[in-house]
Amino acid sequence: MPSIRILLVDAERLVAEGLRNLLETFREFSVVAVAHDQATALRQLHRHHPHLVVMGLGPAAGGAVDAARAIRQDSRHVRIIMLASSQQPIHMREAFVAGANAYLSRDIDAEELRDALLTVHHEGAALSATAAGQVLELVSGGLTGDSSPLALLTRRERQILFLVADDQETRHIAARLGITPKTVRNYLSRIYAKLGTRNRLQTALYALRSLDEDPEPAAKV
Template identity: 25%
Template structure:
């Protein structure tokens, strides 16, 4: 199945470049390009792409507000959003993830990581640029007290949680714990339900907030 992607960036040369990179990847097609956040929201609602790739700093509506509009906690049918930016600023990353983004990348991440993030988002996963992941999780671990689950985590769920928080993929989690891929996905679903989170990034953040990782 070909993944349909919308790219939004107010700089034409950047927007065109991102679109060319993604169109060159197997199984990915850019179906729309938006010049600002408002344009992105309107086109995304009309076309329902598999993934929206949004810049942070855009006129009329910035990428974080566009993300919240398309994928926020109050959206009945949220879309998959990956935010990409030139600016390695902690508040941007935190804001994007809290707004519902499934990924956060810097524009110099390279074609391979860009395609990986798009595919992960379309598959219900998430990816944050490795250059900022650990620093951000540690910094944001002190911002909020984590909500404790009503039903305690099982020993296996704790193991899956720590593996995900360390950045392992589903396949790597399965290999490290000697369990099947479907079992990993089952545990992830249970973890997200118990902890009230929506994606792997929020799972990792919860692990740091609850002091399961330093």
């Protein structure tokens, strides 16, 4: 019996149906529901409790990103995979800040998709080959000017900073990153010192300003 339950979310009905047919050829997966809008996705999330939510991210990314954010706020433990037409860093950033665990190209082949979904289910995150190079550049700080305080942050500190900006609580950040709440608090103290902020609110506002003002900032996740 399939052990990994999947909720598909895509505004394009033909795309969703094709993806459903594809995934059901793999014995590991069971597509428990298909949704074409945010409200339906949340209802199906409550009804079926899927392990994975696979979402289509077409050229008009805003609706899917909003839906991903709503799903993440509703369920902290479900893993969200974006299948995206765009491989632009700004769209990757928006997806991850909204709560995505993986960002894959819509051009991905069937076996690569299967492997990526299994990786996300077991290990928590995945990127397509196309996206990986750009995200590694973002994570390294290569797109952040040396004069920016963000350049002082380590990769883990950037992860925590932008999860804070996404209004996630300490215990949720700890669960998502596989560390203890005390470790999160220790990282936050170092982030405050590097950015010159005094608390979570100031730090979140700083991160959000960075998202708005820097067209290609350092990686968030």
